[in-house]
Amino acid sequence: MNKMIIIVGPTASGKSDLAMILAKELNLEIINADAFQIYREINAGINKPTSQDLKEVKHHFINNKSINDEWNIKEFQKEINLLIENNPNKNYIICGGSNLYIDSIIKNYDLKEIDRNMEFGNMSTVQLWNKLNELDPEEAKKININNEKRIKQALRIILSLKQLKSEKDKKNKGCIFKYIIISVHVERNKLYEKINNRTIDMINMNWKGEVEDLIQDSNYKNNNALKAIGYNDVYEAIISNTNINVEKIQQKTRNYAKRQITWIRNKFNVDIIYDKEKNNLNEVIKKCKDFLNE
Structure with a gap:
């Protein structure tokens, strides 16, 4: 059975850095579990692995799709299952x-x-949540009233399948691989500082020019790829001929990080916490080796 070392954490926490360290130390390939890094045409605003990283360690689901191709949670699950089926004894970092x-x-x-x-x-988002609460109160309790994306997804499942989302989740099958979860921790103020600085770096990587090229495609606004944080803000600045509202993008990203932290705390059973400030990398490596050698 395959074994997976799963690395989670808020945006800008250093997940990718840790994945590269572990991949080299343990001689493993990396499976990308990011909804947007699979698209070839978007780069500046999504913090992809560098070209050097991609040379040094094999990555799956990076630059594999065009923004006009379909990619969603169902496609991701299908591709992961196919990868495991074709490599039944191989281990990976996710x-x-x-x-x-x-x-x-x-x-x-x-x-x-x-x-x-x-x-x-x-x-409105509140009206959507109220609708979800009316149809499936158990599921509504799990979703923040401001999380429009998850609320809509739950409503689509309920209305398409004529089945409560909360009941559907209880019928999920068991995991087809063994895994441990590493959560990357960064003190909140330092995390926000990293987010703010990284947003500026993205602007300096010609994010605006990238979006200017993308909007030459008349289908731009309908592409799921452009739902990544900040892309619509850059788009609005271009069409209104105004400066990019950097602070707004930073705030959206900080809010996203908060939601990620809440999800990890409530949904995942974390086995190891990696904290760079506490210098516990060797402990993390040892636990990963022990897990792989079980």
Whole structure:
């Protein structure tokens, strides 16, 4: 059976750095669990592994798709299962910030076909949550009232399948691999400082120019790839001929990091906490080696 070392943590916490260290130390390949890094055309705003990283360690699901291709949690789960099926005794590192993607393979979600294009008119996020609470109060309790993306996803599942999301989750199959979870911890103030600095770095990487090239495609606004944090803000600055609101992107990213931290705390059973400030890398490496050698 395959073994997976799963690395989770908020954005800008250093997950990718740890994944590279462990991949080299343990001679493992990295599976990318990020909803956006798979797209070739977007780079500046999503903190992809560097070209040097990609040369040194084999990565899966990086630059494999065009922004016009379909990529979602169902596709991710299908591709992961295929990779495992074709390499039944191989071990990997899974690393990425899309916690729902990771949860889907840990719990082996039963992902029947749903209408992913279902829209809800001009309903506000609060109205959407109230609708979810009316249909499936158990599921509504699990989702922050401001998390529009997860609320819509739950409603699409309920309305497409005529089945409560909370009941559907209870029917998920068991995990098809063994795994341990490493959570990367960074003190909150330092994390926010890293987020703020990284946003500025992204702007300096010609993020605006990248989006200017992308909007030449008339289908730009319909691409799921451009739902990554900040892309719409850069787009709005371009079409309104104003400066990019850097502080707004920084705030959105900090809010996203908060949601990631909450998810990890409530959803994942973490085996190891990596804290660079506490210099516990050797402990993390030892536990990973012990796990792989079991």
